Amino acid sequence: MKIKVSGLTKVYNNKQVLNIPKLEIEKGSLLGIIGPNGAGKSTLVKIIGGIETSTSGLVLFDGKPINSNLYQNMTMVFQKPYLLRGSVFYNIAYPLRIRKVEEEEISRRVEKILDEMDLVEIRNQKSWTLSGGEAQKVALARAIIFNPSLLILDEPTANIDPSSIAIMEKIIKKSNQENGTTVIIVTHNLQQANRICKDVGFMYRGELIEIGSKEKVIRNPENVLTRDFIKGEILI
Numbered sequence: 394m395k396i397k398v399s400g401l402t403k404v405y406n407n408k409q410v411l412n413i414p415k416l417e418i419e420k421g422s423l424l425g426i427i428g429p430n431g432a433g434k435s436t437l438v439k440i441i442g443g444i445e446t447s448t449s450g451l452v453l454f455d456g457k458p459i460n461s462n463l464y465q466n467m468t469m470v471f472q473k474p475y476l477l478r479g480s481v482f483y484n485i486a487y488p489l490r491i492r493k494v495e496e497e498e499i500s501r502r503v504e505k506i507l508d509e510m511d512l513v514e515i516r517n518q519k520s521w522t523l524s525g526g527e528a529q530k531v532a533l534a535r536a537i538i539f540n541p542s543l544l545i546l547d548e549p550t551a552n553i554d555p556s557s558i559a560i561m562e563k564i565i566k567k568s569n570q571e572n573g574t575t576v577i578i579v580t581h582n583l584q585q586a587n588r589i590c591k592d593v594g595f596m597y598r599g600e601l602i603e604i605g606s607k608e609k610v611i612r613n614p615e616n617v618l619t620r621d622f623i624k625g626e627i628l629i
């Protein structure tokens with residue numbers, strides 16, 4: 394799914410927190426959004442994901458404004474996972490059930506992702522008994538299972554142990570490479586952006602300061618604000 398953002402602004406309590414005149418995210422992108430606390434990263438992805446309204450501006454998906462068909466093809470995962478009551482298997486199968494996929498196919502796909510994400514042992518555990526990290530992995534599995542056209546991740550691996558981070562990063566990359574899923578990931582972890590993203594955008598005080606290949610933005614930034622942020626020297 395290609396995304397085109399134009400003239401996007403967001404004002405909260407008379408304070409402008411977002412001002413993005415233009416942003417184009419090509420189909421099959423794996424874009425990391427970095428920037429200090431309060432830069433507007435979550436606000437931007439929530440507006441793109443359709444769960445927050447903009448004050449002005451337009452977001453187009455493959456040239457069209459959001460509609461229910463497009464909405465069915467996108468999904469978001471947040472730092473705090475939201476799971477349905479029921480088992481791990483039930484949660485991961487849910488997006489396929491509501492899309493009327495046959496039970497045999499559901500079983501096959503859920504078993505595969507349980508195995509890939511090292512969740513086999515907890516497949517029957519109720520969602521409310523999971524640890525934070527386990528719940529986060531289940532939320533990602535549930536998001537990826539239906540091969541979305543757009544996957545938006547807002548700090549999906551904060552508070553996750555290194556081996557689970559590696560599993561999550563692998564499945565995010567795979568979804569992008571094998572299914573052509575467009576991925577936008579907000580992360581505070583520059584190493585993570587460097588490991589998995591193709592492109593990176595740096596936000597500061599509601600603006601997209603610099604965007605381009607990760608080689609350019611992380612390793613050789615043009616803008617002095619980006620450079621300072623990367624060096625850990627930015628003043629908020």
Ligand SMILES: Nc1ncnc2c1ncn2[C@@H]1O[C@H](COP(=O)(O)OP(=O)(O)OP(=O)(O)O)[C@@H](O)[C@H]1O
Binds near residue numbers: 430431432
């Ligand atoms: N519902 C809201 N009401 C008022 N202000 C808000 C609301 N949501 C966000 N803001 C403000 O908008 C600005 C951008 O917030 P946002 O969460 O998008 O930043 P962020 O870059 O994701 O930050 P962080 O890295 O801390 O998660 C902040 O100043 C925040 O206080």
